Amino acid sequence: MSHQTESSRKNRSKIWYAADLRRYSRGIGGLAAFFAVWWVGALLTQPSYLLPTPGESAQAFVELFATSTAVSAPFLGPGLVLPTGFAHLVETLYHYVPGLLLGAVCGIGLGLTMGWSGRLDDWLQPLIRLLRPIPPLAWIVFAIVWFGIHHTGAAFIVFIGAFWINFYGAYGGVEGVDSELTDAASTLGVDRDLSMLKLVALPSAAPQILTGFRTSIGRCWMIVVGAELFGAPGVGYEIINASNNLAMATSVAYMLLISLAFLCMDVGFRLLERRALAWR
């Protein structure tokens, strides 16, 4: 009996292994096909600087870390010298991280309160309908005239982007709270709105809130690069800076750097999310 279970388990893991292998090999095949098309396309493109080859791009990527640049960012002191790629990434994170976090905190806060309080919802719903469709980047003009297009201005744009995504995550999550759970909590002595919000609404909405935050991680990368194309320092600025010098391979290298930075954050957050939502 136990032998049978053992062998069936082994069988199942063998089946899993085969399925994984098939999936990974297909993925690698897709990537290889992409690089092949890119490579052939780059060889055929004239003049050749319009599209760098994968090899040239990889070389440019390596060079980002072979040279050094001083980071011109507040609080770090003037003398901090990092590999060029990291230096510009740090510049970007200087407005990305505060914008994202502040936007998430404000968005989640307002989403929770509005989702919970019908009266506040009545007050603010039309306003939100009006403001929500405005793309975050459209606010760049105010970022420029209010803050100047530097860290604060870029952080402001990121803030707006993060705010809406997190707002809707929290709002939808709280609206979806099962009334049986709030009933149960009422019969167990929860008699104040704040306690109900903390003990029932917040944990119950946590999956949507975390999904909203994870979505905003990606969306804010798009926004931050947009803001930097207008001149805020960071990897986005370096993309356009390099292309102004027709160093397209360097532009591609920075694009790849953004992709990798986003991937790291996304994977890291997914791990946190899985742990926090183990109950699901």
Next chain:
Amino acid sequence: MAIIDSQPPAATRGKKIDIQELSLVYDGGEEAVQALSGVSLSVEEGSFTCIVGPSGCGKTTLLRTIAGLESPDAGRILVNSEPITEPGLDRGMVFQEYALFPWRTVRGNIRFGLERPDCGCADCESRVDELVDLVGLDGFEDHYPKALSGGMKQRVGIARAIAPDPEILLMDEPFGSVDARTRDRLHAELLDIWAATDQTIVFVTHDIDEAVRLADKIVVMEADPGRVQSTRTVSLPRPRNRTDTAFVEVVADIRAELGEPVETR
């Protein structure tokens, strides 16, 4: 757990719940539904009352109103001679679909009502241990609800409801979603818990067998509008056996009153 067959001296005690001319209308958009109409009923301290009736007779609404989750349009409910206005820790509730907090473990769910500042239990952890033991969930303390069977979930639901030691336990078709064999076991366990805690239980069900198995008093309700059709005392000795002639007779009697076909088994 041993099954205790002594009869609690329910009839000799005072009124625990006094429901007076209770009416409640649900405003269901197009037309209002008279969920309860002039319901009067009293429940003796320490007794086990079952409310049966067809769907739509307002039995769940009545239970929710006792819990303080619904406000009546007319009439009132007195508990210990005090009118009910809102939910309170003196009335615990067990829900049909369990209503467990999925983000809390078995322990966390049971402890929920003990975390309120007005609970005042001296040693909450040992109280939780005691309850886990009482409902037979040793070894599952750290499981999340998703990992539990329906019967186990409802054991948690019961333990959570009785944790703050309410005087009244309200149960809304608590075993409606578990299989027959588990339900049988849960009946015996519930009677044990009742005997051990001395609570007043009001239990809603549509299953007449279940009501006769458990209750001191059975309230039959009818629909449109929801009202009390009859009440009767069941004085069969416990443990009760479904195949006893006296048991079968009581069941047949209630079925006849509800106009349901009498099963011949």
